Amino acid sequence: MFTINGTDGAARRGSFITPHGVIETPVFMNVATQAAIKGGVSALDLLDIHCQTALCNTYHLHLRPGEDVVAELGGLHGFMRYPGPILTDSGGFQVFSLSGLRKISEEGVLFASHLDGRRILMTPESSMMIQGKLGSDIAMAFDECFENPATHDYAAASIERTTRWLTRCRDAWLLGRDGSTNPGQVLFGINQGGVYNDLRARHMTAIAALDLPGYAIGGLAVGESAQQREDVLRHLLPLMPIDKPRYLMGVGKPGDILLAIALGVDFFDCVLPARNARHGHVYTRQGCLNLKNEKHKQSELPIDTECHCPTCTHFSRAYLRHLLAAGEVLALRLCVLHNLYFYNTMMEQVRQAIEEKRLMTYFWENAERFDRRI
RNA sequence: GGGGGAGUUCCCGAGUGGCCAAAGGGGGCAGACUGUAAAUCUGUUGUCUACGACUUCGAUGGUUCGAAUCCGUCCUCCCCCA
Numbered sequence: 001m002f003t004i005n006g007t008d009g010a011a012r013r014g015s016f017i018t019p020h021g022v023i024e025t026p027v028f029m030n031v032a033t034q035a036a037i038k039g040g041v042s043a044l045d046l047l048d049i050h051c052q053t054a055l056c057n058t059y060h061l062h063l064r065p066g067e068d069v070v071a072e073l074g075g076l077h078g079f080m081r082y083p084g085p086i087l088t089d090s091g092g093f094q095v096f097s098l099s100g101l102r103k104i105s106e107e108g109v110l111f112a113s114h115l116d117g118r119r120i121l122m123t124p125e126s127s128m129m130i131q132g133k134l135g136s137d138i139a140m141a142f143d144e145c146f147e148n149p150a151t152h153d154y155a156a157a158s159i160e161r162t163t164r165w166l167t168r169c170r171d172a173w174l175l176g177r178d179g180s181t182n183p184g185q186v187l188f189g190i191n192q193g194g195v196y197n198d199l200r201a202r203h204m205t206a207i208a209a210l211d212l213p214g215y216a217i218g219g220l221a222v223g224e225s226a227q228q229r230e231d232v233l234r235h236l237l238p239l240m241p242i243d244k245p246r247y248l249m250g251v252g253k254p255g256d257i258l259l260a261i262a263l264g265v266d267f268f269d270c271v272l273p274a275r276n277a278r279h280g281h282v283y284t285r286q287g288c289l290n291l292k293n294e295k296h297k298q299s300e301l302p303i304d305t306e307c308h309c310p311t312c313t314h315f316s317r318a319y320l321r322h323l324l325a326a327g328e329v330l331a332l333r334l335c336v337l338h339n340l341y342f343y344n345t346m347m348e349q350v351r352q353a354i355e356e357k358r359l360m361t362y363f364w365e366n367a368e369r370f371d372r373r374i
Numbered sequence: 375g376g377g378g379g380a381g382u383u384c385c386c387g388a389g390u391g392g393c394c395a396a397a398g399g400g401g402g403c404a405g406a407c408u409g410u411a412a413a414u415c416u417g418u419u420g421u422c423u424a425c426g427a428c429u430u431c432g433a434u435g436g437u438u439c440g441a442a443u444c445c446g447u448c449c450u451c452c453c454c455c456a
Contacts, residue, residue: 279407279414
């Protein structure tokens with residue numbers, strides 16, 4: 001249900017229809033790992049910060065409160081009272097982030113829960129089953145996100161296994177869909193291959209053959225250089241199905257996102273704006289700044305004088321700096337609202353720029369500036 | 375008046391002859407963070423002409439090759455007894 005309404009170079013302006021609404025692309029999905037955006041932001045705030053889509057996590061919600069609890073309370077939409085589209089990540093990223101707490105086998109990944117150590121066997125089938133019960137609109141395939149650097153041999157063996165896992169995910173998904181567990185849910189496959197373009201291409205060919213509703217690029221921003229990342233994207237994107245949504249997982253800084261959009265990516269998510277916000281690192285049209293710095297101690301300015309977010313329309317840098325220094329939770333909330341508003345409205349501007357065929361102008365005017373430290 | 379205890383670098387607080395510019399917290403200053411084990415983590419925090427030198431542990435005078443650490447005197451604070 002993805003339609004491309006316009007293009008500007010390799011960039012695409014699309015619409016992706018889900019049971020809970022249309023996602024206008026390119027889109028930034030707001031990360032709500034445990035069914036909440038960290039920093040005290042609830043579903044009630046999402047409209048204010050122009051959020052289109054939320055992203056929740058299979059591994060974390062399986063551990064707590066458990067997918068059955070969520071299912072009983074109306075799935076993620078009912079549980080967190082968010083009526084818009086929701087994507088669930090499969091747990092594949094935790095294979096990377098919790099690498100000290102898991103063992104990989106052909107069957108799946110045996111995690112030692114980071115909460116209490118209890119063993120959790122996550123398989124392609126269980127991940128899909130959990131995501132079905134969570135009731136997300138988009139489910140992600142269970143993959144292995146492996147670290148960089150990785151040897152070519154390791155990467156080659158890993159993508160073979162991830163391909164086999166994807167077939168199992170697809171089968172489980174079809175079973176759930178046709179069995180009406182979650183009839184409207186779609187499955188996105190995930191490309192891996194590290195920084196090896198030959199493996200990225202081989203894997204893309206293999207997974208594209210499954211003809212899934214969408215495809216993601218995984219395993220980036222896990223230690224490789226920005227140059228390597230760009231190189232992978234430049235080689236890989238032309239090999240991805242042109243009529244399917246393309247999702248660059250976990251990326252990134254504003255400049256990273258703008259570049260990827262120019263290269264043809266449609267979906268993004270990243271914890272950076274929320275995490276940075278919690279640490280006082282906020283974005284403006286002129287560049288990013290650290291609110292904790294002494295120079296803002298008496299500043300009456302809002303974070304960004306051109307910003308219309310709830311935070312900038314009410315509060316000064318000096319006040320926010322004080323809240324951060326004092327450890328007040330309000331600081332986190334206000335900064336997160338601002339940064340997510342910045343990301344979401346940047347995407348609005350990008351969509352408009354693509355429609356008006358001036359994406360490159362937007363890119364050259366802003367990509368470097370947004371990431372620059374001021 | 376008698377007895378006891380304490381004064382350490384921005385703060386609290388270790389240290390009771392050399393390994394002490396002085397542990398550890400806190401606070402301050404700065405940095406990192408990319409499908410969230412992150413309201414976390416890291417660095418730094420006496421001065422300088424800076425791989426070395428100088429000043430500092432209430433004040434001052436001693437002992438010693440060497441003192442934040444030992445001794446004398448003084449100042450300040452706390453507790454108990456009268």
